[in-house]
Amino acid sequence: MTDTSTIQDTPPTVEVVEQSDGQSCVKLTGSWNLRSLVTATELNRKISSHAANKNIQWDLSSIEVLDSASSLILWKAWGKKLPVALQLKPEHQRLFDRWQAQKIPEPEPVGSSSSLIIKYGYQLFANFWGQLLQLVTLLGQLFLDIGYLLLHPGDIPWSEISITIYESGVRALGITALVGFLIGIVLSYLSALQLKIFGAEIYIIDILGLSVIRELGPLLAAILVAGRSGSAMTAQIGIMRVTEELDALSAMGISHSLRLTLPKVMALTIVLPLIGVWTSALALIGGMVSAQNTLDISYQQFFLKLPDVVPLTNVFIGLGKSAVFGLMIALIACHFGFRIKPNTESLGNETTNSVVAAITVVIMVDAVFAILFMNVGMP
Structure with missing residues (x-):
């Protein structure tokens, strides 16, 4: 052998x-x-x-x-x-x-750097345009669902809306209060250092009131909610994709938009203005504490002067801005959630993309509001 x-x-x-x-x-x-x-x-x-x-x-x-x-x-x-x-x-x-x-594939020739840049730019633009169309489609379906619910009020998903309000709003009060309070202290302290030079300590109330109520309060609340609740929404839909729950909903004839997208959008649109007011209030309290210690401005003086230097229009601008922030954060979170493929790598990537895109859109929308209402609400 x-x-x-x-x-x-x-x-x-x-x-x-x-x-x-x-x-x-x-x-x-x-x-x-x-x-x-x-x-x-x-x-x-x-x-x-x-x-x-x-x-x-x-x-x-x-x-x-x-x-x-x-x-x-x-x-x-x-x-x-x-x-x-x-x-x-x-x-x-x-x-x-x-x-x-069989034909053995030849390695593709490496193009010039300029052609690679053009190809990469084209792919980037095509990807952006495709996602924009998907986002507009999701928004259009949302309006159709709202029209359907106006005709059929009994189908409104109250329980899903209530759960989302609790998860995205009530449970976010702690972190938004802490961040708002600390930002108020920092802003007041840095402003006080400059105001002391010119002997204009009393104008700390003007700076804090306008910047916090009109800009920082709603913006901070939106960024925190986008990082906290937006990522959770994307991951939740992604897990449903991985576990084939979305396929089960489709098999039972249940609309993804009506049961998943609409409750999240409505809940964030309602709750984010309230979180913005909460964050602004804590930021003003932090600034008031810092102004008392650094500039010797009493709490009573701060409360009495604040309504005079900050017109009520700024409060409404902040509320309207926060509602738009909530709408965009929820839409983007759901958009990237439905893009997740049934694997863990896609789940992590799309969740990261969701947070980055939501924060970017929030800042862009805030810039648009700042330009449109440049001369509105100023004392």
Whole structure:
């Protein structure tokens, strides 16, 4: 009985022999498999040098073992075609027939840096345009659902809206209060350092009132909610995709938009203005505490002067801005949630994209509001 391990361990060799007709012949012997080729690093160089001579003959009939990796090395050295004078076993012929039948893909040529930049820019624009169309489609479906609920009030998902208000609003009161209070302290302290130079300490109330009620309060609340609740909404829909719950809802004829998107959008649109007012109030309290310690402005003086220096219009601007923030955060969270594929990598990527996109859109919308209402609500 033949010992196969001895045959497989026979080292591969390459030698050039002279035949009776004076022609040179490259003779290959031994075991030509991947395990043997690992230790024989010079074989590839020898084969390439002999293959450069197109008139030389090749004898592979003495090869004991030949696998696909070794046949591919020989095939590439021969220029992806069999030599004219080739001797080999019939069972080895099938390996070369396979490489001859299929086309090995060539590596794509690397283009210039300018073409790569143009291609990348086009892909980026196409991706942005596609996501924008999907977001507009989601918004249009939302308006259709609102019209349907106006005609069928009994189908309003009150329980889903209530749960989202609690998760996104009530449970966010702690972190928004802490951040608002600290921002108020920091803003008041930094402003006090400059106001002391000009002897205008009393104007700290004007700076805090306008900046917090009109800008910082709603903006801080929206950024915190986008990072906290927006990511949770995206991950929730993504988990439903991974666990095939979305497919189950479709099979039962339940609308994704009516049961998932609409409650989240309505809840955030309602609750974010309230969180904005809460954050602004805590920021004013923090600024008031800092003004008392640094500028010796009493709490009573702060409360009495604040309504005079901050017109009521600024409060309504902040509320309207917060409602738009809530609408956009919920829409973006649901949009990226439905884009998640049924794997964990996509879940993490789209959740990150959701938070980044929501915060970016919030800042862009805030800039639009600042331009549109530039001369509105100023004392």
